[in-house]
Amino acid sequence: MKLDEKSILGTPPRREKLADKLYGKLMQAIIDGQFKKGEKLPSEHRICQHYSVSRPVVREALMRLQADGIIISRQGSGSFVQRIPPAGLIQYADASDVSLLLKSYEVRIALECESSALAAERRNEGQLIQLRDALKGMEEDFSQGRIASEADFTFHMVIAEATGNDMFPSILESIHMDIEKAMTMALSITKSASQERIDRVIGEHRMILDAIEQRDSDGARLAMRHHINRVRKRVTDNLSDT
Missing domain, CATH: 1.10.10.10 (Winged helix-like DNA-binding domain superfamily/Winged helix DNA-binding domain)
Incomplete structure (x- = not known):
């Protein structure tokens, strides 16, 4: 040949x-x-x-x-x-991977904003319990000085599953590795920052959960968009509490 x-x-x-x-x-x-x-x-x-x-x-x-x-x-x-940008941006991720990880936020906005809206319409009580447990897990991880990436991803995966459309969790799982790396980078920066920043991160997740619980699809969509945009901004900005 x-x-x-x-x-x-x-x-x-x-x-x-x-x-x-x-x-x-x-x-x-x-x-x-x-x-x-x-x-x-x-x-x-x-x-x-x-x-x-x-x-x-x-x-x-x-x-x-x-x-x-x-x-x-x-x-x-x-x-x-x-x-x-904050030093943690390259402290917790290889410099050559930073661009790829930041791109994952664009994908998440396209995918997760709509999945949150659908989850608000279709979720069941069991999924609400799972979301509350995941949020509680994040709070406990932060209080113990741990990175809450596993609980964070679980929170977002439950939302995808709550859409009732198997495609959403399947797509989210297919980019799990990139999302987890991006989450670890963002949460590592948050963990080492002020309590105010940690409270903001938890508060953003609680807003998403509240909208889904109230079956407010528009509110859930907006809360998710706000959260992901703020996460990306926390990663690229050298700000301690925003």
């Missing part, structure tokens, strides 16, 4: 994957203090040379950093550091 060049060398890495890695490396450089708040990043050309990547890869990584509010682009001047 004749092997072509692709068979010998393997499939070239996707630009998206390269951009993910560059995103993480630039994020780490900012967190490590190589670039201070307000400082200008190197030019696209310099970044291309330093990391041995193409200009489209650099532009994509910079666009993601800008979308996350980490940098700001000024036409004709370049990109500047706008905010320093």
